[in-house]
Amino acid sequence: MSEVLGPQQRGMTIPSQAITSSFPLDSPSAVLGAPKVQVSHLAKAYGDNLVLRDVSLEVPSGSVTAMIGPSGAGKSTLLRCMNLLERPDAGTIQIGEHLIDVAKGIAPKNLAALRRSTGMVFQTFNLFPHMTVLRNISLPQQRVLGRSSSEADEISHRLLSRMGLHDKAGQYPNRCSGGQQQRIAIARALALDPEVMLFDEPTSALDPEVGAEVLDVMKELASEGMTMVVVTHEMSFAANVSDQLVVMAEGRIIERGDPKDIMRNPQHERTRKFLHAVMER
Amino acid sequence: MNVEILFAVLTGLPLTILITLTALGIGTLLAIPLLFGLRSTNRTVWFISRCFVDICRGIPPIVWLFVLFFGVSVGSARLSAFAAGVIGLGLVASGYLAEIFRGAVKAVHAGQWEAAHALGFPATSTWSQVIGPQVLRTALPGFTTYAIALLKDSSIVSILGVAEMVFTTSQLARSSDLGIFVYAVAAAVYIGLSVPLGVLSRSLDVKLRKAVA
Numbered sequence: 001m002s003e004v005l006g007p008q009q010r011g012m013t014i015p016s017q018a019i020t021s022s023f024p025l026d027s028p029s030a031v032l033g034a035p036k037v038q039v040s041h042l043a044k045a046y047g048d049n050l051v052l053r054d055v056s057l058e059v060p061s062g063s064v065t066a067m068i069g070p071s072g073a074g075k076s077t078l079l080r081c082m083n084l085l086e087r088p089d090a091g092t093i094q095i096g097e098h099l100i101d102v103a104k105g106i107a108p109k110n111l112a113a114l115r116r117s118t119g120m121v122f123q124t125f126n127l128f129p130h131m132t133v134l135r136n137i138s139l140p141q142q143r144v145l146g147r148s149s150s151e152a153d154e155i156s157h158r159l160l161s162r163m164g165l166h167d168k169a170g171q172y173p174n175r176c177s178g179g180q181q182q183r184i185a186i187a188r189a190l191a192l193d194p195e196v197m198l199f200d201e202p203t204s205a206l207d208p209e210v211g212a213e214v215l216d217v218m219k220e221l222a223s224e225g226m227t228m229v230v231v232t233h234e235m236s237f238a239a240n241v242s243d244q245l246v247v248m249a250e251g252r253i254i255e256r257g258d259p260k261d262i263m264r265n266p267q268h269e270r271t272r273k274f275l276h277a278v279m280e281r
Numbered sequence: 282m283n284v285e286i287l288f289a290v291l292t293g294l295p296l297t298i299l300i301t302l303t304a305l306g307i308g309t310l311l312a313i314p315l316l317f318g319l320r321s322t323n324r325t326v327w328f329i330s331r332c333f334v335d336i337c338r339g340i341p342p343i344v345w346l347f348v349l350f351f352g353v354s355v356g357s358a359r360l361s362a363f364a365a366g367v368i369g370l371g372l373v374a375s376g377y378l379a380e381i382f383r384g385a386v387k388a389v390h391a392g393q394w395e396a397a398h399a400l401g402f403p404a405t406s407t408w409s410q411v412i413g414p415q416v417l418r419t420a421l422p423g424f425t426t427y428a429i430a431l432l433k434d435s436s437i438v439s440i441l442g443v444a445e446m447v448f449t450t451s452q453l454a455r456s457s458d459l460g461i462f463v464y465a466v467a468a469a470v471y472i473g474l475s476v477p478l479g480v481l482s483r484s485l486d487v488k489l490r491k492a493v494a
Contacts, residue, residue: 085398085399192401
């Protein structure tokens, strides 16, 4: 693995603290292409059910990878293995500089480092219902990064403003719409300056109009150079925003490459069948 | 006359409340480690906790009181009637409360754990900031129900001669010709305590639900 000098997040402005590098880059493309996420030979089984079979994947820094495929294909499991919410049975996971080899066991210190370098957005938002929106975003910064409460609140307010939700700071999550809650969840993850954002079907629990608000925020993040891995059923997002499309079925990556190429000319019969089914809807 | 009876019955009230609160305190303090024991992935820890809970709950309170009062001695010193009473009731409470807490932890949505883990919360913060507060809210109705039951169960300590409310009541009943009427007064006092407690718990529950769900 080659060392990457320079800012981890090309052009990232959320939050401004994210950039502390003193190595300015000539061009953003110098970073693009170096893998930010690298999983190798991941395997995972629930009893006899093989959910992941020898899956390997690279996500270049500053790029967006969309993962599609029929349900039960292992997309979410693969995503959840990247921050070890699921523990794979075998394989290695590398996020930025943090390498975890499942065979060698997972030390709590390495687990914490891996979690700190990834931000995750869930289908069901998973905001903390007993805390105000502001505290939802500030508390993790204090507990995980050790920021002072005033510093954390300042960052939270700035993120909320960027999400167009500055008036929601004092509300409880249940007073916010689904789309607002998901944007708050994105802000909560971004506040910890992750190197990679993982999205697990972020719009599946939302009606299409509200989902669009969330997709807009994600597009903006992508354009700012955030490295993103997105499990999604939103085909237009996959086609138009992602740099790499991954098609999974039965625990394997059956196709990966340029999203438009794959959608126009799928190589695998299973991909053809899946795309046909989703396009028909 | 009636007011005098009421006052006579009420002389046992402070001790009734003290027994209830002390036993509830002992039970809650024991229930917290038991909760973690019941959730432990270590089979030995789990098994010991499981046995402790089942023994505490499985033995009737009155048997606990006799065992502790007549059976336990430290050197030549025996447990006082009050100590045997609150420890016995506290042990029984710990078993029930551990199960109430365990159910409340299970009721916390799995996504809350996942969010805390994904954010990288240390285990202590996950419990104190994310899971704990939600457990308290969920456990509240069960906890109050148990507290009300304990308030009334505290009367069995009278059998060891502790002068709580039923003890003073039965003394009065025996030393006067008022008979059953004195017990009716005591019953009214118990109801006067438990009904407001129930109302308070329900209104608190509704308030918390509004704020959360």
